[in-house]
Amino acid sequence: MENLLSNASPHSETLIEERGKRIKLAAEVGLARSSGGRLWARALRRRLHRQRKLPQQTCIAKNSTPPLMKEVPLVADVTEEKEEVQDRMRALQRLVPGGEEMEVERLFEETADYIEALQEQVGVMRALACLLDGIESTDGDKL
Amino acid sequence: MNCGESSELPHCFLNLNWDQSIDPNSQLDSALNSFVSSPAPNRISQPEISPQSHYVGTNGTIGTSTGSLTSPPPELNLSMGGGRAGLMPMLPNLVPMNHIDQFQPDSGFSERAARLSCFDGRNYPGFMTQFDLTSIKDQRPEAGLLGGGQVTQLLDKSQLGFNNAVNGLDESSVSDPVSGSGQIGLPGPSDNGVRKRKASAKGKGKETQKVSEDKGSDTKRCKSVESYGTQEEGIKPKSEPNGSVSTGTTEKGNGAKSKGKDTGTKLPEPPKDYIHVRARRGEATDSHSLAERVRREKISQRMKLLQDLVPGCNKVVGKAVMLDEIINYVQSLQRQVEFLSMKLATVNPQLDFNNLPSLLTKDMQQACAPLLNSSFPLDTSGSALPFTNSQQQANPLHFVSSSPSSVDPHNTMHPFFNAITDAASQLGAFWHDDLQNVVQMDIRQNQEEIPVSSQAFNGSIQQAHMKMEL
Numbered sequence: 020m021e022n023l024l025s026n027a028s029p030h031s032e033t034l035i036e037e038r039g040k041r042i043k044l045a046a047e048v049g050l051a052r053s054s055g056g057r058l059w060a061r062a063l064r065r066r067l068h069r070q071r072k073l074p075q076q077t078c079i080a081k082n083s084t085p086p087l088m089k090e091v092p093l094v095a096d097v098t099e100e101k102e103e104v105q106d107r108m109r110a111l112q113r114l115v116p117g118g119e120e121m122e123v124e125r126l127f128e129e130t131a132d133y134i135e136a137l138q139e140q141v142g143v144m145r146a147l148a149c150l151l152d153g154i155e156s157t158d159g160d161k162l
Numbered sequence: 163m164n165c166g167e168s169s170e171l172p173h174c175f176l177n178l179n180w181d182q183s184i185d186p187n188s189q190l191d192s193a194l195n196s197f198v199s200s201p202a203p204n205r206i207s208q209p210e211i212s213p214q215s216h217y218v219g220t221n222g223t224i225g226t227s228t229g230s231l232t233s234p235p236p237e238l239n240l241s242m243g244g245g246r247a248g249l250m251p252m253l254p255n256l257v258p259m260n261h262i263d264q265f266q267p268d269s270g271f272s273e274r275a276a277r278l279s280c281f282d283g284r285n286y287p288g289f290m291t292q293f294d295l296t297s298i299k300d301q302r303p304e305a306g307l308l309g310g311g312q313v314t315q316l317l318d319k320s321q322l323g324f325n326n327a328v329n330g331l332d333e334s335s336v337s338d339p340v341s342g343s344g345q346i347g348l349p350g351p352s353d354n355g356v357r358k359r360k361a362s363a364k365g366k367g368k369e370t371q372k373v374s375e376d377k378g379s380d381t382k383r384c385k386s387v388e389s390y391g392t393q394e395e396g397i398k399p400k401s402e403p404n405g406s407v408s409t410g411t412t413e414k415g416n417g418a419k420s421k422g423k424d425t426g427t428k429l430p431e432p433p434k435d436y437i438h439v440r441a442r443r444g445e446a447t448d449s450h451s452l453a454e455r456v457r458r459e460k461i462s463q464r465m466k467l468l469q470d471l472v473p474g475c476n477k478v479v480g481k482a483v484m485l486d487e488i489i490n491y492v493q494s495l496q497r498q499v500e501f502l503s504m505k506l507a508t509v510n511p512q513l514d515f516n517n518l519p520s521l522l523t524k525d526m527q528q529a530c531a532p533l534l535n536s537s538f539p540l541d542t543s544g545s546a547l548p549f550t551n552s553q554q555q556a557n558p559l560h561f562v563s564s565s566p567s568s569v570d571p572h573n574t575m576h577p578f579f580n581a582i583t584d585a586a587s588q589l590g591a592f593w594h595d596d597l598q599n600v601v602q603m604d605i606r607q608n609q610e611e612i613p614v615s616s617q618a619f620n621g622s623i624q625q626a627h628m629k630m631e632l
């Protein structure tokens with residue numbers, strides 16, 4: 020509790036927001052650790068590590084692959100329709116952690132896995148929130 | 163030209179060899195039968211000192227597999243035998259021609275035969291390269307020189323016929339050098355010729371490339387051909403260096419084609435074999451477009467996978483729209499995580515999270531333990547919770563109640579939570595990837611408003627998120 024108070028930055032954010040951020044961070048850490056084998060998880064861990072939020076050192080081989088933004092030769096001819104697709108690809112790249120360095124196939128793979136992990140995360144957090152809500156509202160009687 | 167004449171030999175010989183080992187493979191049998199009338203597996207068993215006699219023997223026994231079969235030159239016979247060895251690029255030790263007895267049905271051979279049969283036309287040129295380079299050390303120089311391309315063509319043909327029978331030769335990139343060059347009047351089966359003509363346009367470029375490239379190694383082949391009749395012992399050692407040469411040369415195109423060799427999806431072919439075998443040289447337009455096509459297929463496969471994941475994506479058709487949906491879904495999931503983390507932050511801080519295990523029933527504990535341990539490290543969140551301050555206690559409550567959107571989920575969460583408590587013991591087994599769905603399913607068993615609640619929750623998430631942003 021004291022730590023929490025000390026860590027809180029009352030100037031910029033409310034305490035709740037601060038806590039929320041920490042929880043979100045914890046969620047991210049958990050997410051990154053859960054699917055260790057995936058590219059996006061590795062990229063997420065790298066990011067967290069860079070922010071020094073990751074408590075433990077994880078052996079992450081820095082990806083030396085140069086960023087592969089959606090190559091234009093994704094399709095032979097770049098019509099306007101393909102342009103749209105390219106835009107969306109780039110957007111997806113930004114969404115998925117580590118997506119900038121992936122090509123299309125890989126990106127789709129990682130997106131699918133990322134979606135699954137996010138779904139799981141949301142479910143867990145939701146259940147936890149409900150659980151804690153229930154505890155809070157019922158004063159633990161129902162338990 | 164003996165090479166020209168020998169065109170049939172590789173055919174029959176190849177088919178012959180295939181036949182003997184391909185028995186388990188009915189497809190190959192049918193393919194072979196189209197070429198060879200009655201292959202006699204056992205006839206090839208004897209290692210032939212004189213290639214010609216060997217050929218005759220085989221030919222005689224075969225009974226002139228194809229009508230066009232004449233007396234093929236020994237070198238071609240050898241080449242085919244060597245080609246056989248080259249047929250299996252996967253086999254590190256190429257089977258020399260004279261070791262025909264090794265061609266006897268063996269377990270590995272049928273496997274190789276199956277693999278070979280799986281090679282569709284696209285891979286054929288690369289495959290042909292294997293043929294040209296590996297097989298034929300034993301070929302005579304002149305035969306090699308001329309047959310470099312011709313043998314290639316011949317092998318192409320035989321392979322093509324093979325693949326045709328197996329694959330139906332959809333977009334076979336196998337060139338039709340025979341028809342194009344006209345050098346070899348291979349009177350193969352008419353359908354074979356027809357198929358080849360179709361592929362001629364495509365494979366021409368590749369074939370010519372291969373032919374030109376093969377010229378370099380032709381001399382080697384020629385020498386090997388010459389020595390075939392005389393030295394049987396030398397064949398094996400020769401073949402191996404040639405094999406290495408071929409693998410070296412073929413591997414040039416490996417990178418280009420390795421990725422594109424999922425064409426064997428039609429047949430049960432392990433992908434790794436394709437990567438090895440499909441060495442294709444050069445970047446002929448065909449190979450490029452083929453690789454593109456394979457890549458596109460892969461991409462569409464992944465898109466389908468994503469479609470299944472993202473709810474509501476099945477209705478939309480079109481890449482851009484679907485990508486939009488996927489992006490929206492990922493964004494919404496990320497926002498949900500954010501919202502939930504804020505919501506968890508607002509949970510009554512008076513709750514001493516350290517005592518949570520004691521608060522939970524045994525079942526709940528079991529259910530929550532994996533939840534807590536696996537993907538949600540509670541050390542940080544736990545520290546947030548046991549913040550006991552009356553003021554703070556009021557705030558979160560106000561926070562929760564102030565946002566009307568969250569009131570609904572709050573109310574509807576009760577049935578949700580009830581369901582959780584009721585099914586706590588079962589929930590323990592449900593913490594899997596489909597956690598969310600499972601929980602909803604579980605709730606459905608107990609409550610009716612789950613979809614409503616979840617939707618309300620989702621709706622509230624958006625609203626609450628907006629509220630938070632404000």
